[in-house]
Amino acid sequence: MIKDYAVGIDIGGTSTKFGIVDRKGNILEQGRIRTDIHENAEDFIEELYDNLSLLIAKHGGNEKFKGIGVGAPNGNYYTGTIEYAPNLKWKGIIPMANLIEKKFGIPAKLTNDANAAAMGEMMYGVAKGMKHFITITLGTGVGSGIVIDGKIVVGHDGFAGELGHVTVRPGGRLHKGTGMRGSLESYASATGVRETAIEFLTDQPDAPSLLRNYSIDELTSETVFKCAEQGDAIANHIFEFTGEILGEALANFVMFSSPEAIILFGGLTKAGDLILKPTVQAMEANLIQIFKNKVKILYSDLKEADAAILGASALVWEAEH
Structure with missing residues (x-):
């Protein structure tokens, strides 16, 4: 089956934005949850799943999705971890891409939030x-x-x-x-x-x-x-x-x-x-x-909310560009 969609997730200190993105860079749907109310990453992922899985199901379920891209502060592209992010409550090293992949059953990639924005610009924006x-x-x-x-x-x-x-x-x-x-x-x-x-x-x-x-x-x-x-x-x-x-x-x-x-x-x-x-x-x-x-x-x-989601989703398509 052709995998038509990617998920873009932008984890910020206060809130996390997410969206369903097609290959042309159209954000078909988006939502947000609070980041700062979750004392640990596992609770955060539970709430993310409760909200995002509904959108994934609406667009044909997991088999229609090529992957999930995540932009996060202090995100490490190589390891998929968030490491010692000063503006997040979760301390130390969080294996975020791994946790998301396990929970959703869709391949996940992660990078630094600003690098994600640069990717969004390169694929869809003024760059x-x-x-x-x-x-x-x-x-x-x-x-x-x-x-x-x-x-x-x-x-x-x-x-x-x-x-x-x-x-x-x-x-x-x-x-x-x-x-x-x-x-x-x-x-x-x-x-x-x-x-x-x-x-x-x-x-x-x-x-x-x-x-x-x-x-x-x-x-x-x-x-x-x-x-x-x-x-x-x-x-x-x-x-x-x-x-x-x-x-x-x-x-x-x-x-x-x-x-x-x-x-x-x-x-x-x-x-x-x-x-x-x-x-x-x-x-x-x-x-x-x-x-x-x-x-x-x-x-x-790019609209500010869109750029973060688009940039994160661009991680999923980068191998094709």
């Missing part, structure tokens, strides 16, 4: 036809997928390409998840933007700002964006500061792998030019001549 590009996800954290010669870079142990954890400000801001100081993720993520807002408001107690109308708990990257849109000076400065740090880091990444494009993705990209302009400026200013004005910075055109 279609590109052999050299980098995807950067600007969400709660900063994820990245590096593609060289049409292949995702995974390194000797399955964990290559953690650009969010490179040090951009030695001795700088503490990253609570890793204990490192001054990493890109602690500045250029939605969490980083919130931290910057708190710092700027504290350092300039007399400067008026619309941001002061929000309690500390209400301060998010979205509230900063709303205030920046209304012309708030501090809010605009926050995006300039964030874009500058991101651009400097991107310049380093360009000089390392000479990509055709860098594709930005995730919640922070909703800020549009507020973050893009300072990012491009800082990137170009920090490139040596041979790399200047060669690399496009693009926004992903």
Whole structure:
């Protein structure tokens, strides 16, 4: 029987999205469950099975499915394990692909969530036809997928390409998840933007700002964006500061792998030019001549929820491409 479908699962710190995907990259159905309410992986898989098995049955049952692809934080492509993920409750090494395969009776493959997003871009998104590009996800954290010669870079142990954890400000801001100081993720993520807002408001107690109308708990990257849109000076400065740090880091990444494009993705990209302009400026200013004005910075055109599911499902079809 022809296996027409794949399942794509995106495991996030708060919620897990899943969908049924056909060979053309159409998501026929999707759903989500909470990740953070499950103290152990086994309970999580039980709830996933209760929800997802219904969709699988609806589309002809197991024999119509080629496989299940999973994108997860700290996912190891080689072993199918999630290893020491700082934003998941389940500690240590979780043999996730194995557990899913056993429960569903369908072959399962797993990779890092950001690598899954890069695969989605390469198969279905703006990177279609590109052999050299980098995807950067600007969400709660900063994820990245590096593609060289049409292949995702995974390194000797399955964990290559953690650009969010490179040090951009030695001795700088503490990253609570890793204990490192001054990493890109602690500045250029939605969490980083919130931290910057708190710092700027504290350092300039007399400067008026619309941001002061929000309690500390209400301060998010979205509230900063709303205030920046209304012309708030501090809010605009926050995006300039964030874009500058991101651009400097991107310049380093360009000089390392000479990509055709860098594709930005995730919640922070909703800020549009507020973050893009300072990012491009800082990137170009920090490139040596041979790399200047060669690399496009693009926004992903895949819907955020879709990209994660599509990318994970692309793992199932990759051998055919």
